[in-house]
Amino acid sequence: MRPARLNPLTKEATTNVIQNHARILSGNVAYGSVSNTDQSRNINGVWATGITPSTPNTPFTVNHILGRVPVGFHTVRINAAGTIFDSGVTWTATTISLECSVASAAYTIFIF
DSSP: OOOOOOOOOOHHHHHHHHHHHHHHHTTOOOOOOTTSOOTTOOSSOEEEEEEOOSSTTOOEEEEOOOSSOOSOEEEEEESSSOOEEEOSSOOOSSEEEEEESSSSOEEEEEEO
16 A cells, blocks of 8 residues: 655645744744634644633633644733632633632633
């Protein structure tokens, strides 16, 4: 039995792959935009925004589209002097559960 042959990449696709690898190796990791549609994103993760519950330290759920259980998250922006942290509830391939030390904080996180 002959091994299957892979279809060769087009010249444009090959160029894009090489440019992306060069950008990453040069230290230019791109998170993309909060809309999760930015083609320059070259890290496996998604953005999420929202408002924390009106009671501090109350678990809240954040939906995501990773299709796998995340490893973690980075708080990129929060409009209050608080901390967002893991609630201890098991994360899934579509949701994570967090808490915040202050009430009603607007946040932007990157889930990876």
